[in-house]
Amino acid sequence: MEKGFVFGEEALGFISFGQMYAGASDEQVIHAIEITLKAQLQFDGSYFVALLEQLKSEGITSKKQAFQYAQNKGIISV
Template sequence: MENEFALAYFLEDLWSKGFKLQDEDIRFIYFGKNSTNATEWKTIIAVRVTLKYQHEFDPSFFIGVLEHIAKPSIITKRQVYRSLEERGLKTKKKLRR
């Protein structure tokens, strides 16, 4: 069963690590989650990807990522990351030999 407060805990953890999102950013994250009918874990990934690539919260980038990964055909984290990589976003580091 999915933890219904995972997103809130994730955002609180960001805050405790010094990444201070504005109140309007938090509201937009929940707005995006609700408007795309995305799960908490997909929303968390979209926030992580946004912060990784934009180095700040960019609402348009976030909603673009979230709309893409919120598709019902994407059901696992592996599929999320593969789908993002197909769109040109490297989401994981490759090990060098």
């Protein structure tokens, strides 16, 4: 039995587009993916891009900062 989440081509396209569009780091992309999956229970490309833009504009780079931001905005709960 395998664990994890498998991304389809469409999701991979959104991830690549989002990173280039926002000028985000790999770390910001990873955090945005994790939060998107936790909040939406699936990968939602437009949600991911919007969240990634927020992380970038706020200068959030660490996982701790990203999850704290998401909690403060009511995106996810503990």
